[in-house]
Amino acid sequence: MADDNLAYGIYSIPYISGIGLTVQQGIELHIDVTVGRAYYENLTRADLNHETDGILKLVFRTDNLKLIGVHILGENAAEIIHLGQSVMAHNGTIKYFIERVLNYPTYSEAYKIAAFNGLNRVHKTGVKYQKVLEKSN
16 A cells, blocks of 8 residues: 655755645645644754754644644754654554653654644643543544
C-alpha cells in the first residue's frame, strides 16, 4: 500500500524537511488546526552542537489532536522528520510525543516540546482540555 504522506528533505543550510499539511492547507480544507512549536534554541542537543537556529512545527487537528503535518527548519531536519511520519502513518496524535520517553539530548526532543506547546495552545483557546484528551484515546 502506498503512503500518501511522503517526507521530503532539502539539504540546504539550514536543512528543510516536511510532511503532511501546512496550516494554510488545513484552513483551506476547513479543518480546525492548532500548531505546536519547538525552537532549537531550547534544545540541549542544539546548544551542544552550536546549531541553535531552527524550529520544529507540529500541525494537528484541534478536536482530536491527530497529527496532520510536521515541518522542520534546522540541523538534522531530514533525519528527524521520520518520527513524525511514523506517527502520521498510524493515524496517531501528538499525545504520542508526550507519553513516550525520547532520548536526551537529541533533536527529537523537539517533538515533545512542540506537543506540549500545542496542548497549551488548545487549552488557552478555550477548548475543553479533558474532552480533547478523551476524544483522542
